[in-house]
Amino acid sequence: MYSTILYILLSASFTELCDPGTYLPSTSSTNCATCTVGYYCAFYTSGTTVRTACSSGTYNPSAGSSTVQACLSCPIGTANGNTAVSICPKCVAGSYSDKIGATACISCGRGTYSPNEGATSVQSCLPCPTGTASSSLGVAACLKCAHGSYSDTAGSTACTQCRAGTYQSNEGATSVSTCLTCPTGTANALAGGYECYPCPDGYSCTDPANPVLLANATTKAPSNTTPVTTLSPSTTLLSVILSPIPGISLSTIIAASTAAAGLTNAVTTAAASTMVSPSSMSLNTTVMNMISSTSMRLNGTSITTVSSNLTAPKISIRALMLMVILNLVLCDATGDFFGAFEIWKENLFRTLRINIGNQNVFTNEKLSVEIVNSNRHLGQITDSGIVLQNKILVEANEIGPMKRHLEIQLPRGETYRTGDYLAVLPINPIEIVSRVLKRFHLSSITRIKITSSTNTFFPTNYPVSAFDILSDYVELTQPISKKQIEILARLCPNGTERISLTNLAGDEYEKEILDKRINILDILELYPSCKLSFAQYLQMLPSLRVRQYSISSSSLWNSEIVTIAFDVLRPSLNGVGQYYGIASNYLANLNEGDHISCSVRASNVKFHPPEDTTIPIVMIAAGTGIVQFRRFIQKRVVQLLCGTEVGRTNEDFLYLDELNIWSQLPKIQVKSVFSRENNDGNKYVQDLLWEDRNEIANLYFNGARFYTCGSSKKLGTSVKTCLIKNIAEIKQCNEDEAGKILEEISLDRYSVDVFT
Structure with a gap:
């Protein structure tokens, strides 16, 4: 329940004569101050000095500047995309700037890195050493190849996976010779493995890359409590199950699910470096049979597949590109957001044919x-x-x-x-x-x-x-x-x-x-x-x-x-x-x-006061929403603050002393309404807005900007309703049409910042 509302109207600029190189620093100031670094303060035709920011690509380290010539171009090795700065920052490691006045540094290309700040040429971007790779732009260091992969060429953008039937357990490998053949009695049907697993019962692993189900052999799905085989956390199991579009990185498909489900970097890295060929469009039936009869450990979570009849669907490229694998789920940020996400995550994995429905997620922590x-x-x-x-x-x-x-x-x-x-x-x-x-x-x-x-x-x-x-x-x-x-x-x-x-x-x-x-x-x-x-x-x-x-x-x-x-x-x-x-x-x-x-x-870029100080501003706030507009007043005297309700008396008035001082300046009106006191019929801010509707209409026709800050359920709704009512009266239209007009105004003249 709000109890105090502050309402202030501003409609014209307040000027003070200042010499070049100085300016009026705040709405409550009567003395001119030295122009700050990053700006210059020059006379305008009206005789008033205005502080102007140096543009992007420039900087000004000196105070008291009065001309644009004080804004210097950024030297090479630096860049500045902002205005009003006193120094251009050095280019960060992984980037360079080879011209003066740069607004942004240039990122080093993929397969290269630059370890030092302030680089001045593309020659500072060095090729990734063997045993490393970088698929990203602008890196300070290349990443070592993960276990199960290697890089034997400098400047690699991706590490090469060891083929199926081999393993490699060290990071930073520089040669294919580090990919060792699986020992007898073990197998690894996936590329990029860092270890081989025991050959499952009923299979022949003569070819460790392609275990074969023996004739007349039977497989039995294990119980939920007795794992038969444990795959390493880095095994790219999803690459078997997803069978994505040829030429599309697996990370494109599983990025959201890996981040949400807490999957390891190793899985994402392996997926990102695996480009699927057309021959992998159909699932490997042998591997899927092994999966269906094996309890596996994926990324630290015990996962037991309960079906022993998984089939390998063959999906055309065109069909896969158009397939919706899971419907969009919208969540309420004020409700059980994380609970809804957990349900979505379970449906995702169920769609991907990994059944975890009966598993205790804490079986293996x-x-x-x-x-x-x-x-x-x-x-x-x-x-x-x-x-x-x-x-x-x-x-x-x-x-x-x-x-x-x-x-x-x-x-x-x-x-x-x-x-x-x-x-x-x-x-x-x-x-x-x-x-x-x-x-x-x-x-x-x-x-x-x-x-x-x-x-x-x-x-x-x-x-x-x-x-x-x-x-x-x-x-x-x-x-x-x-x-x-x-x-x-x-x-x-x-x-x-x-x-x-x-x-x-x-x-x-x-x-x-x-x-x-x-x-x-x-x-x-x-x-x-x-x-x-x-x-x-x-x-x-x-x-x-x-x-x-x-x-x-x-x-x-x-x-x-x-x-x-x-x-x-x-x-x-x-x-x-x-x-x-x-x-x-x-x-x-x-x-x-x-x-x-x-x-x-x-x-929000719209929720900033206009730079043109002749534009009237109407501001509406409640509770601590007043802080949004205190800064507007502090920046310029000529603004309209529409206020705050925080108590029934002046002792509950936020920033009372400051607002009293500012209200004495020309063209500022301070109005307040207290919801639990007798205020000539005005109890809430919308009552005061309705009473002043003619004045607000005049401000609107003079180009005023409108701002609202406060509770979305209380202030936001009531103010919107009042403004629609005002528009309907002015335009002689119904409230539906007035609502559409308010929506049009919202594009550039009505900004809202509300909270729950």
Whole structure:
């Protein structure tokens, strides 16, 4: 429930006479300041100086410049695609620039690399040595050939796979002679193998590349618990099953599924380097028979095929190119997004004829955890800014949560544009981390070592504290998915708890899980019989995600310092414990001088104030949505802010002092409406917009730009409805036609940035 709304109208420019080489730095300034580096400040015909950014391909290291000649061309070995910079950055390793004034560096070609920064010619791009290859542009180093492959030619773009019937277990091989023939009694029917497997019962492996089913031999599908044969994690099993279009890399087809299912780099690499010939269009029946009778281990997950009658369909190129193998699935980002993805992933693998329906995904864990004693070492490295100020804007009350203001020095070398976002990588609250440690009988000083058979975001193969893993790497409060509930139910020996969990994965899921934001830890505490290991728990958790905040300051105020405003979320939703907003509580507890992992993210190009200061601007915001427009005002005095509702009285007014000062400047109107007070019939922002509809119409006909920031469900919908009503009255049309007019306006004059 919103309780305070701020509404401000601006319709003309505010000017101040400044000498060349100086400019008016902010809306609240009355004194001219020296023109900053990256800009020049020259007289315009009106007698007013304007700060102009140096164009891309140029830089200006000097302050106080008054002519465009101060913008110098970038030297060779550097490039600059941005405006208003004081230095052109060197070309990164893997690229070069051989002309002055470059706006972008040129990437080295495939099969080459360049290890040094600031390269000035194509000669710096060296051919990949033997034993390595590079299929990408602009690399600083070529990749070693994976086991099962080799490169005997310098400048290779791809490594050559060892043929079927051979194996090669070392990386960086430089000759085909490293591909060794499978020993007697073993076989390898696939190219690019790093080991051979025992010849299956009932087969002859005289030719290790083509095992033959013996006459009158019978095969028996193994049980789900007794593997017959184990294939290495790098075996390109999908190349047998997919049988893709000739000349199309397997990675093109399986890229999404490998990333989603956590498949190894080895699989993707092998697939990427395998070009399928026309002869492979039909599946190898012999190999498929072997697959159908064998329990395999693919990428650390036990997979047992239960059918012994798999056939090898022959599919024409034309038919395959037009085949839809899986229908599009749309997910609700506010609902069970990850649960829907898990269902899609299972359907994908079922379509690819790998049946994992009856398998316990934890039969063979991808992660193993070893308790060790070692010095603490954090594996996650990110750029960090420095907290300069952290203050309370509004105390928590019955109306809403606490609101805070944070000022941050950006990481070295980073700048931003007015209207950009700040991406923050938070740390989990110690209260939640402590609950996890208690559940798994670990202490905060326990050291663990993680090993994994697949690519993982965890630090691997060296000791790190369990506390740091839980604090820095994983999402602890994400609602548990239906699939995860089903897995935990199978791990509960207590029959009553197992039945209760199974019910939660059904019709009760949305009400009892999503709405209450019940996470995996909550379930483990509510159902203590679940036998989940710490490794299994980590394997179920997604990586910690960045959170994005609107920057509330203007880059003209300071291009290297940002401010943000945010709610501190601590509602109690699930009845298990207090729910914490991960990022907001992390930010709220930062002190001056603390480091914060962050970086700048560009915003929607439409959600920037127009450079033409004579264009009127109408801005509408609610709650902390006001921060979007504080930066507009800070950048230019002539703007329209349409406001914020954060409380019933002035003590809940965000940035009250600043707005009071700015409202005294010419052509600025500040209007407010408080939803729980008597305001002459105006209770919400749409009421005030309707009352001022004639003034807003005049602004529109004078070319005004309109901006909205706030809740999509409340402010976004109500403002849109009000604007449609306004248009219908002005144009003398019905609301359907008015809605179409608003859609046309949205292309260039109405921008929306809303959040859930």
